Amino acid sequence: MAIHEKALIEAERLRQHDSLTLEGVDVSGHWNTMIRPRTLRNYHEDFEKTLQRYPGAENVHRCWQCGSCTNSCTMYAQNLQFNPRYWIYLSRLGLTDELIKDKDIIWQCVSCNKCTHICPRDVRPEGVMKALLHWMEDQGITPKSPSTIFDEEFTAQIYKRGRIEDTHVLLGFFHKTKQSLFQPWLLEFSKRMSKRLPVKHSLRMGLNAVLRPKTKSWGNTGEVLSRYVSQQKESHRD
């Protein structure tokens, strides 16, 4: 006796012992199948406050679910599962289990900011999505996203020297994301760039990559900056 409407039940809600005998009765397989309900049993309304501590999500509570963000969204046109309005709603009620189901989609935001531009209530949906991503990383729900790793490499160099070195950032990023330096696009990019770049420029780039110069009078500015940022982050997460 198969469940006819099986497609209507998420696999993780099915419970079944393939082989089971109870009080001498063989009830293996579908004879003991149980389905767990899909009812939402509670809100976690504190989640809204948690999320609002992340930069970008401060205005999430203003949303009235008009749908302008989703309708204007670049990604939604590609993927109907990509629905900023819906995530904002889930965030407000703290339906985190539902949010987590979309953990592999939310990062697809291309930061075009059309949603933020169109929102009649200044919710800044793009910022909410970024905040959600960072919350998920902090919770260990998703691994650190490539964009976060890139950001970290970038800021680390700022703290140290008050400036970045493109080559160095790329090197660090590829190293930390365990990617090969010999990306075809990068090779092609370097090849074409070297054709057009004046020799003096190329030399300076090469030199900077090795010497890694600091911004003038940087001193311990980087240290102060880094301390400030981490304090800010701490205060967001308590």
Place this chain on the structure above:
Amino acid sequence: MQDTVLVVGAGPAGLSAAASVANAGYQAVLVEKETVLGGAPILSGYAKLVPSGEWAKEAIGRMIHNVEAHPRISVHKGAQVERFGGEPGQFSATLSTGQTVSAGATILATGFTHFDSVNKPEWGFGTFEDVITTSQMEQMVASGKITCPSDGRVPERVAILLCVGSRDRQIGREWCSKICCTVSANLAIEIKELSPQTEVFIYYMDIRTFGLYEDRFYWKSQEEFKTKFVKARIAEITASGDGRLLLKGEDTLVKRPIMIPFDLVVHAIGMDPNLDNPRLAQTFGITLQHHGYLERAEFYTNPCGTTRPGVYACGAAYGPETIDDSIAQGAAAASRAMADLHALAKAG
């Protein structure tokens, strides 16, 4: 006789009509069946009014004071019109007190009746102590403390259910009661002001805070007071067994059934036609529309008139209405009544 207007009902619309009549130099006779004036805002003890934010006792009280102090208004409290006859320009009404009133025109400001939530038994009013109505919530706000009636604890979560006794064919209420969305948003603000630790959820199908009520109440309740709006109409309320209430619904945005615990549930009760309307229709010889409110004579050329010439109406007698519009309609009905009387006098 032609300089006297009989006003039936001393709520906001009736008080306004009587004051307008008297201020224009005509005589007003105000008949109120209750022993106090003020109508629903006073009798039901509303807290702060929409949209002014003034306490009902002060705002409506001012209207009452003006009427009671006016030399050209005579007030009959605890009285009803029992017999009514005559023509425009010369009506005669017999009151339950035995007195007779002669008037050239009559204005019915007979208002509405609050929906009685026991008519939606599956929503728990009358079954569970912690299910109350917006009127009762107003009282709680007025008393200065938000608590669960069952045991006096401060609620962690309050749910306000919209459209209780409105937009519901199951119980023959097919109209929108117009003001409950705004009143509920206002209550959410007031609850939060008194009890900052309480989370307020409003369950809605759609939000109808029309006109200037939008930002002042709906937006404000979200932006400043973090009220959560959930798109679901609740189907049933039951007790959870641990002293809390369970709301069963479908979150139509998440598209999943929900069963959420709450400490206190508030019914945003709608406006029924006045229970007296069938009797009023008979006494005054006027027609009711199919929902049981008073029928208008004509929407464009005679919006203040009933189906009987010389008998006018205003406010919630015609259908769900706000307090401020009721007051405006009271003035409009008064001016129409006096204009018609004036024309009659000129012709005669």
Place this chain on the structure above:
Amino acid sequence: MANYAKMQQIYADIRADFRYEHELYGCLNCGICTATCPSAQFYDYSPREIVQLLWTGNVEQIYDAMQEKIWACAQCMTCAARCPFKNSPGGLVAIMREIAIAHEMQSAKDVLRPFGRVMLKLITTGNQLSPDMIQPDHFPDWGPNIQKVEGNLRTLRKAIPVKTLQTVDTAWEVSLKTSVEMYTIWEMTGVLKSLQLMDENLFDVIEDFIDEKREEYEEWLEEQAE
């Protein structure tokens, strides 16, 4: 997959049912129906969705819903009792099931195959359930304690102190005349025809049975006349 014209026809047939106008007035999209729906607790099934599809005339998705979703409905009619618009989503599902059968949808055939035993019993005897249908082999999930006294089914039925219930292959003793009247109803209302559309084999078995019973009845009538 049916072509668009076929889907439109299916939608038109649903709307042509005389109950349709009584079951669907409009929709406030409030979700009360789905809230009270037992199936919605377990399946990705929503009476609100069914109503919306019909209301907006989305023929492709209506067709799609008729493959699986309409069979998830438990027909408890709580939705109809609660709907503030007085729609009956459950009633609409009943109409859609009838139409699924009339259009010989494969999904309907698949769904109804395990139901054949009940239909056989009902159509041949006028009873839908009989004691002999509830045997432990058919219901291991009901446990070993399916009845509390050991014994032969026939004897246990005899121990019911109401004569009409002392039966084994029907729920109560149904007179021959009653059964034969039943067959006439099946024929005249097209029930046998829809059965034939769904399950030709079952139909053949039932038809043989009916013929036999009718003959039996004719004989009995002749006996009475003598």
Place this chain on the structure above:
Amino acid sequence: MQDDQQSATASGAKHAGKPPDGKGGAHSAAFARAGLAPDQATQATDWVRQRIDRRNLDLGERMDDVREHLYELEKDGQIIIHRIADEHAPISAKTLFGWEKRIPTRQLWHHKSCGQCGNIPGYPTALLWFMNRFGFVPGKDYLDETDQTSCTAWNYHGSGIGNMESLAAVFLRNMHQAYVSGMQHGHQAGHFYPLIHCGTSFGNYKEVRKYLVESSTLREKVTKILGKLGRLVDGKPVIPEEIVHYSEWAHVMRQRIASELQTIDVSHIRVTAHVACHYYKMIHEDAIYDSEILDGNRTAIITSMAQALGAQVMDYSTWYDCCGFGFRHIISEREFTRSFTMDRKIRVVREEANSDVMLANDTGCVTTMDKNQWIGRAHEQPFAVPIMAEIQFAALACGADPFKIVQLQWHASPCEELVEKMGISWAQAKANFENYIKEVEQGNIEYLYDPTLAYGGKA
């Protein structure tokens, strides 16, 4: 959850405050200060809390009383109404909309339920046992005939095979038989009044009746079929004035059952109620509500009987939920049925109400909840509670034999503990029954009812 039913379930507008003192106070026109004192605040709401009659407005044409239309159709010469007469000794009860529904209490034609008779025979036997105990003479004061079919609605709701015409034809055929059955025993037509045992038959018949009233096409088509069957009276179909469920009979007879027949104290028994969806959710305006029972907030059926017997009625959070029967699911998709019944019914009445027994009023519900609890233990849901009809529970409380009359041997749920808790020895009753089985094997059967007697024959 408290033991006391009064506090556990609906017991009225408990929030009603003191009456207004009439001296102004909160209502006074003297407005010295803003805001109300707490006690004034409570007083002021009395006005709102005043009870108004339920659904006292014009509910529109879609909610009018079907009986009015029946009378019109009869006047119009289209149908014959099977009327409830004095000989049926009707007792009035109020429906959800405050309508009077007359429930006939005797001269009844038992419209049996296939699920009950086939599966839970203690249901009809307990009912007939009560009728006999009230001194009704079997075959004279009530009938149980072989000339009845199932309503076929289970099949229809389960499979979609069937249609409104077939359902209507079956309804009118059975109702015709009920109407003419009296004549076969030398009475007037209409002497015996149909009493519907099954919740689904009850709901379905009411729905069919509604469509018969609304659709002249349906009437025409079905009348043709009934003509062929010889099931018309003066060329017209017969429709009963009221469609009456057995649990409505139990409801109006509950005081007599408790006062005249009850022998066992059940005040220590914790009862939960499950009312069949097809009893009170289909054509719900017609279901019985009583202002004395649950304050009129929920249907009175079952609770009224349990309260009359003096049991404690416990509330639980999934009171309104269905049982999970599903019509086709119970046959071919029991994963749903068992999951629902365990999660939404059995677990809840166990955990929240600690119920000794759950009472129902329909075949499908009793079967579903009774049979599907055992498998719960396969997935850490070892919840169990006895399930039976309120009429079976009432029979136990009135001293009926748990086996011979209440027929609990067909139940899978653990009824043993309940019976013991009521002070009845399960072991003794079982031993008696096993002896009785031996008698049965030798043909010594005791009858509550034998239809052959109704025809003047010998047992």
